[in-house]
Amino acid sequence: MAEPATELQFDSAAALAAEEHEVAIVGRSPWYLAWRRLRRNYVALGSLGVFIAIVIACALAPIYARHIAHTGPNETHASESVEVNGKERPIIAGGSVYNPKTNTFKIRKVTILGPQWWHAGGRYALGADNLGRDEAVRLLYGGMNSLMIGIGSALICTFVAVGLALLAGYHGGATDWFVSRAFDLIWAFPVLLLAIALGSALSINGFHHFGISISPGSLWIPTIVISIILIPYVGRPIRGQVLSLRQKEFIEAAEGQGAGSFRVMFFDLLPNVISTVLVFFTLIIATNILTEAGLSYLGAGVRLPNPSWGNLIASGQEQLVSAPWLVLVPGLALVVTVLSLNIFGDGLRDALDPRSKTKVER
C-alpha cells in the first residue's frame, strides 16, 4: 500500500531563496535598469561629458577673461598691439594709415590678428575680431548666453508643455479642446518666422503688460520667445500619452480611492510620462540652442554687442575672407554642443524605453 500523497507542501519563497545558495532577491527600480543600460552606452556618456565640459568652460568665462585673456568681452583693442613670442604684433594692421609727413591717409588691406593659441601668453588664443576684441573671451561669454537661453527656454517650455498636456489629457472636454487648439495655432506658423515676428516686435519697446516689465535688450526676450514657440512640439506627444494612460486601471483605482485631480495628475500620471519628458528635455535644449543661434544670426535674438554664438557668426561673416576663424570657431562650438546633446538624448531614450528601439528578427 502506498502512502497517500497528501503531504504536498509548498515551499515558502524564503525557503526557495535559501536553497539558491543564499542569493538575496533584490528589487530593481526602472530607474536603476535604465541607468544600467545607459552605463554601457559609452558614446552617450561621452557626449554628456563633452556637454558638461562645455557648460563648465562657458561658466568660467569671467575667470578666463580676467586672469588669462586680461580683457572683457566688449573691450576693443583695435589700435593696440600684443607681444607674440617676444615680438610686438599689431592686433589690427592696415586700414587707413595716417602719414603725418604728407598729411594724407593711405588705405591698406586690413589684416586681423589670427589665432595665437598659447604664443601670446593666453591672449588672443582664438584671434581677434574686427574691433580688436578677444574672440576666445567673446566665444565663452557668447556660449554662456547661448546655453543660458537654450537651457532656460527648455526648462520653461517643458514645464509649461507638461502642465498643459496633463491638464488637457486628464480633464479632456473643453480644457482639452482649448489647449489643443492653442497648440494648433502655434503649430501653424513656421518656427523661425514666428520667432522672428515675436523677437522683433518685442525688441521695439520690450514687454510691459500684466505687471511684467522686460526691457528690449534683455536675454529674457529670446528665452521666452523660443520657449513659447516650441511648447506644442513637446506638449502634443505628451498629451497623447496622457490620453492613453488615463484609460488604464490604475487611474481608475486612484480615482476610486478618492484622489483629487491634482493628485492623479502629478502623482499617478506624471511619473508615467516622466521618462519621455526627460528625453524631450534633452533634445529640446539642442533645438533651442539652434533656434537661438538662427534668431541671433538674423538679428532678432541676442542683440549686439552682447555676444551669442549666433551673432558671433553673423558678425564674423563680414570678415569671412580675411578672418575665416571668426565664423568657423563659434560654428564648431555650436555644432559640438548640439551634437553632444542629440547623441546623449538618443542614448537616454534607448535606455529609458528599450521598447522604442525596434529589434529586428533575422
Next chain:
Amino acid sequence: MFVFIARRLLGMFAVLIAVSFLVFVIFILIPGGDPAERMAGKNPTPENVVNIREKWGFDKPFYVQYVRMMQKAATGILPGSHGQYDVLRSFQNQTNVAEQIKRGLPVTFSLAIGAATIWLFFGIVVGVIAAVKAGQWSDRLITTLALVGISLPVFWLGIVVRYFLTEKPAHPLFPDGGYYPFTKDPVQWAYHLVLPWFVLAVLFIGFYGRVLRSNMLDVMNEDYVRTARAKGLEPKLVMTRHVLRNSLIPIVTLFGLDFAAVLGGAAILTETVFELHGVGWYAAQSVGDLDLPPIMGVTLYGAFFIVFFSALVDIVYAFLDPRIRPA
C-alpha cells in the same frame, strides 16, 4: 466625404482667423506705445502719424483695428495701384509688402522644389538602406550622419560651404550666391541653386532617413509582412511592395507639412546666407531695421499658406487612404 471636406474647410477658416488675430496681437498690441508712431517709421511728419492713426483705426477699439489690418492685407494682394494707407507698406521705403512678397515667390519656390526633391529622394534612399542593414556598420554610419545632419546650423553650413567652394578657390566650381531666373536659362538656374538646395536638404535628409528607418523596422514585424514572406514572395518584392509602401505614409504627411513650411518662409536662413531674394530673405532684411510691416506680412501670408496647404494635404490624404476619413 463631402462632410469631411466641409468640416476640414470650416476648421481651416477658424484657424486662419485665429492665426491672423495672433499676428495682430504680436505686432499691434504687444509692443505697446503708440502703434501709429511705430508704423510711421523714423522721423515721421505729424500729419503722417495722424493719417496712419485714422486709416488703421488706432483710436478705435481693437476689433476695428483688426478688421482694418486684414482689409489692408487683402487689398495688398489685389493687382493695381493702391493709395498710401490702403495696404501694408514697409516704413523704410514705402513699398507694398504684398508686391515684394510676390516678387520673392519664384525664388522661394525654386529653392523649395529643388531642395524638397533632393531631401525626399536621399531621405528615402538613406532610410531604406539603414532599415535593410539594421544593426550593421552601415546602419550605424547612417544614423550617425543623420544625427550630425540635424545638429548642423543651416546658416553656418551655408557660410562654410560658400567660403570653401566659391570664395576661397581660385577657380570655383560653383557660382557665389544669387538667383538666376528659370525663364531665362533653366541650366543656369539649377547651377546657381545647387549649393542652397543641398545645404537646405541636409537638414531633412537625416531626419527623414531616421523616421523611415524606424517605420520600416516597425512594419517589418507586422503580420502581413510575415504572410508575404511565408507565401514565398521574393524578399525584394516584400520590401518594396509591402514594407516600403506602408512605411511611406507618415513620410508623406511630414513632407507635405515641411514643404509648406519651406514655402511659407522656413527657408529664411538659407535664403539669407545665399542672398537669394526670396520671401524669407525679405523678412530677414527687415529685422535689422525693425521694419515691422514686411515681417508682419511674411508671417501672415506664410501662416496662411501653411494652414491652407495642410488642409489640402488632409483632403488629398482622405481620398488616398479611406482609414483616415471619419465615419
